Amino acid sequence: MTLHPPTPPRARSDDATPRLIYRKPDVLTDRSTHYCPGCGHGVVHRLIAEVLTELDLPAHTIAVAPVGCAVFAYDYLNVDFVEAPHGRAPAVATGIRRVRPEAFVLTYQGDGDLAAIGTAEIVHAAARGERITAIFVNNGIYGMTGGQMAPTTLLGQRTTSSPNGRDAALMGYPIRITEMLAQLEGVTYAARGSIGDVSLIGKLKAMIKRACQVQIEGGGFAIVEALSNCPVGWGMTPQQSLDHLRGPVVDAYPLGVIVDRGSGTGALPAAGLGCPAPANPEA
């Protein structure tokens, strides 16, 4: 067998110097994450970091961390963060929104947090048209506690608390909560994307960007559901989990923009607008 030297990259005709193609946004910290190999949370974190940077938001952002796998989101995103009790991020964000009208308010929740224990909080924050941007990572399982059934777990899916598969007769049906929320007049924007492949990741980023712009432009509640994978919780290799994500998961949770009422319409202007900042803003 003959060894050939590697082919040198073809020099560009106009400029031979290396060009910067991609750079990690500064708002992403240098820490390696605690997420399992193949997990989609890191991708969603990166998309948020890119969008915040592109919209020049990090210095104005107050974010709300959930309880669940993303509980340490503040270790990876270098913005002001408050930790919310399990499911309560939309209420915590409401409090921030109302006293800090100038801030960019972001919540990050998983499917157990948002679609089970926190259903009341997300529904009413949406109904009030709170001017917040909610990122909802749906991987159909409780990852942090060891892979139990979530409200979004697919029918037939085996988890540690549905060992024989989710049985609709006993455990009910998966919740498409983003569609539910989209019915509410206070919701300006609701969309579902996926981290399933490079093209889908690009589309997901566009959704996250739109959801952030809605807030900047004075619209109401905006939510992006990001379908994600959980190789460990699903008992799959990362590759298998992505195949599964692009197959049965998308069949149950169709992708696309569910509603876009346009900034400034369909939202309650009372959501934080017109209320002064507290009398003790920091010098």
Added chain:
Amino acid sequence: MTTDREIAIGARATAAELESRRRSRVLMKGNEAIGEAAIQAGCDAYFGYPITPQAELLEWMARRMPELGRVFVQAESELGAINMALGAAATGARVMVSSSSPGISLMAEAMSYMAGSGTPMVLVNIMRAGPGLGSIGPSQSDYFQATKGHGHGDYRVPVLAPASIGEATELVATAFDLAEKYRTPVMLVADGILGQAMEPVELRFRTPERHTFDWALTGAAGRPARVVKSIDLVPEVLEQRNLALQHKYREIARREVRWEGWQLEDAEFAIVAYGTAARVARSAIAQAREKGIRVGLFRPITLWPFPERELARLSGRLHGILTVELSSGQMVEDVRLAVEGRCPVAFHGRMGGLVPTPNEVLGALKALRARVERTRSAGHHAHVPAPTHPHGHDAGERFETDFPAHSNARRGGRR
């Protein structure tokens, strides 16, 4: 048409008018006075949910806060309200939440988070009778809940207990002071009577000084990002966090004890009571003094930190103590811990939304005195020995008056 309500509380009064009345006496309902006191104390945001007997507080804030360009949100639940408070307070805003007993139970989770993350906030509990849905009648049966932790984990919150509407208005400002000074949630507890009653009060409004917070979330412009959190998965780090909290609680216990004494100078007996029970006790004490019983009132104003040293000192020269509560006997446990057997401690309480009458309290006081005298004439030392005695607790129990069911039967017999 002008209603009585408007005349009484100035429902159409502007902020300037209320300001001009800061030291005047007006007739106000407790719930509304507490709300206005919070406004005058500079409350930036109020979050609530309707529940009797505190609904007027929510309604007062619903009207007044938007008038002043401040934040009012009626939440979807008490969980929603307290978590909105958590978010707003994490940005450095001055925040109040109010509810009544069942709603306070729902707030325990977030209170624990706020204690753990050092988030200042004032929570008002207009207590009603329990357990469960209980009734809407007045009660002091949330003493354990307020003073022994409320939510999960090793934490305490300062608990202020006014005995009048005027004092409530003053303690609201104190509550904000303590919350911001010590970075802690603070509870103000009042029974349903104090919430619902109207009385002429001198409005002792006060606006605590504003401080700059080096922890508040305002967006990380020009500084490193901040995190307001309670989690720490490294045991050693979490223990340090807990030790810091305990240090703070010792500081609060050392500096912030508040209580009031009345007619204690020559007293042989004392009634220990707070809130409405203390007002009933005053009437009973006046009656008892007419009958020659030398009795005074020891009224804790901070339920935590409990005035234990002060009560311990006093108990050394008393023949006996009667604790009166609108409960089955909750604070009486702290009274006994403070007294450490220096004198007998009896208890009288009513439950279910009932309030002891001065006559009942007087009866309990006479029963205590009779038992003390019997014990003395039988040759026992009046001062029960330290509770290291195996039957020490039982010995204390002998001085208890019976619960209402029994005392009613006895009263019936006398009639």
